[in-house]
Amino acid sequence: MTRTPLDGALWLVRHGFPVFPCDHPSTPRCTGLHKTCDGSRGKHPAVAFTRAWTLDERRTHETFARGLRNPAVAVGACSGPGGSRLLVVDSDRPGAIDDVAAAHGQRWPATMRVLTAKGHHDYLWAPPALKLGNGLGALHGQFDGDVRAGNAYVVGPGARHASGALYELADPEQPPVPAPAWLLDALVTKPSFPSRRTRWRDAAPAGGDERARGLVAFILDSRQGDRNNRLFWAACRAAEDVRAGREDPRDALLGAAVRAGLDAREAAATIRSAYNRMGATA
Numbered sequence: 134m135t136r137t138p139l140d141g142a143l144w145l146v147r148h149g150f151p152v153f154p155c156d157h158p159s160t161p162r163c164t165g166l167h168k169t170c171d172g173s174r175g176k177h178p179a180v181a182f183t184r185a186w187t188l189d190e191r192r193t194h195e196t197f198a199r200g201l202r203n204p205a206v207a208v209g210a211c212s213g214p215g216g217s218r219l220l221v222v223d224s225d226r227p228g229a230i231d232d233v234a235a236a237h238g239q240r241w242p243a244t245m246r247v248l249t250a251k252g253h254h255d256y257l258w259a260p261p262a263l264k265l266g267n268g269l270g271a272l273h274g275q276f277d278g279d280v281r282a283g284n285a286y287v288v289g290p291g292a293r294h295a296s297g298a299l300y301e302l303a304d305p306e307q308p309p310v311p312a313p314a315w316l317l318d319a320l321v322t323k324p325s326f327p328s329r330r331t332r333w334r335d336a337a338p339a340g341g342d343e344r345a346r347g348l349v350a351f352i353l354d355s356r357q358g359d360r361n362n363r364l365f366w367a368a369c370r371a372a373e374d375v376r377a378g379r380e381d382p383r384d385a386l387l388g389a390a391v392r393a394g395l396d397a398r399e400a401a402a403t404i405r406s407a408y409n410r411m412g413a414t415a
């Protein structure tokens with residue numbers, strides 16, 4: 134029922150989510166507003182979305198009827214019950230946020246969910262007094278994904294990903310629920326980096342090679358339950374090195390992950406996701 138950009142966009146405005154057009158991968162060139170395109174098709178805003186969103190069905194029809202734009206949600210323009218603000222939790226793999234909840238001794242609530250190419254977007258309401266942005270807070274290094282709040286946007290249901298995957302509502306009857314307190318607590322808490330056992334900074338004070346050895350030691354020193362989180366964190370640091378022009382230690386990290394007992398494909402995906410997150414080429 135939301136398998137086209139128009140159907141998705143209409144569903145959104147009828148449910149009170151302000152929409153705006155993004156690039157659609159079927160057009161020959163990216164229609165994003167940006168000066169230079171990074172080549173990732175289907176997700177660049179085609180308008181100044183903080184102002185140019187709409188809740189009007191007719192305008193939505195005009196914008197999306199030809200199927201040449203992806204619908205997206207202007208997160209900061211959404212208003213929920215009691216003036217609450219929209220918070221979208223973007224899991225880079227299915228169940229990533231559910232795993233974080235479990236690690237906090239919690240169960241992730243049933244809430245509005247849009248299935249994406251890699252995982253899912255979970256829509257939640259946050260108290261208006263809370264100043265949230267795109268920062269992960271204490272979840273930094275623990276969560277395989279992102280959060281979107283405030284001056285942000287997410288691609289919506291009915292949109293087409295560059296891979297051909299369709300963004301789809303998991304259950305059109307399920308509205309967003311209030312964000313759980315543990316999540317809000319974590320998001321407003323300063324990030325803390327793992328410091329148990331090996332401190333790779335101590336182990337790697339000097340050049341790129343030593344730094345890479347420190348990261349490898351950090352991964353090898355993982356316990357079963359935190360292997361993937363530690364790999365993700367180490368890969369984020371490695372990605373920073375790559376961005377700074379140092380040698381790419383990815384193969385060493387992958388080798389260490391496999392030696393630590395992780396599945397090679399899963400480990401490669403974790404590293405890739407960390408590199409993407411940090412804006413390094415994966």
Ligand SMILES: [Zn+2]
Pocket residue numbers: 156163164165167169170171172173174177
């Ligand atoms: Zn673009």
